Amino acid sequence: MxxxxxxxxxxxxxxxxxxxxxxxxxxxxxxxxxxxxxxxxxxxxxxxxxxxxxxxxxxxxxxxxxxxxxxxxxxxxxxxxxxxxxxxxxxxxxxxxxxxxxxxxxxxxxxxxxxxxxEGRQEGRKEGRQEGLQQGEAETLLKLFKLKFGEVPDWAVQKILEADKAQLDSWVELILTADSVESLLG
Known part of the structure; x- marks a missing residue:
């Protein structure tokens, strides 16, 4: 229709x-x-x-x-x-x-x-700042490990230096309650 x-x-x-x-x-x-x-x-x-x-x-x-x-x-x-x-x-x-x-x-x-x-310079600066902050956090975590547990094993140092920011933040929060390097880093 x-x-x-x-x-x-x-x-x-x-x-x-x-x-x-x-x-x-x-x-x-x-x-x-x-x-x-x-x-x-x-x-x-x-x-x-x-x-x-x-x-x-x-x-x-x-x-x-x-x-x-x-x-x-x-x-x-x-x-x-x-x-x-x-x-x-x-x-x-x-x-x-x-x-x-x-x-x-x-x-x-x-x-x-x-x-x-x-734009490349700005991006590079931003990445550089982030890497610097992450490296500083890793170094601070290593100092805390030494103060709390004494000498830090090489495998633990390597694991900390290779960790991303989220993992480093997590370890910083848990270090005060950790019993050993192994219990914290696995």
Whole structure:
């Protein structure tokens, strides 16, 4: 009864992942250029496609297509793939995108490299502090062992030095009630 109202849709699936760069480069159409831009891995790839688009869309009647590609690249492609967290200048034409990429790519690479170095240093400092705290806790535990039990066997020293923070915390809490090194460390 309601089947007459059910939409009857047909569609054509375009799977951009099924085409390789060679196939896309050989066909000269806007869809292949769009797929190449989507699949690009470097700014050099983007610039090569841009040069072809500029050549293909040079007629005055194609101004709206140039503008559409420019807006899509500024709002979608570059922020998502190539220039995350980078403020892009207003761009109105493919020539401007091409020029901007040529000028800014080196700057972005340096900024990303510096950002990576800063993040790496911060991560290294954090890990270093944690390792230092853990090593200090192990040394304190060894001192407590010596004070309570006298000489600490080599196997116990090794076990303490290899223990993680949670295990060290547990032993520090239990050392006051332990009867021997063996009973505490197992």
């Amino acid at each position: 309601l089947q007459g109202y059910r939409p009857q849709l047909r569609y054509l699936l375009l799977d951009e992942g099924r085409y390789n760069d060679v196939e896309l480069g050989e066909s000269q159409n806007l869809v292949s250029a769009l797929f190449q831009l989507e699949n690009s891995r470097s700014t050099e790839d983007i610039q090569a496609v841009l040069e072809r688009l500029i050549d293909w869309l040079k007629e005055p009647s194609q101004t709206s297509l140039r503008r559409a590609f420019t807006v899509w690249m500024r709002r979608v492609l570059l922020p998502a793939k190539k220039a995350p967290k980078v403020e892009l200048p207003p761009l109105t034409d493919l020539h401007e995108v091409h020029t901007m990429l040529a000028e800014r790519v080196k700057q972005w690479a340096e900024e990303w490299k510096e950002q990576g170095l800063r």
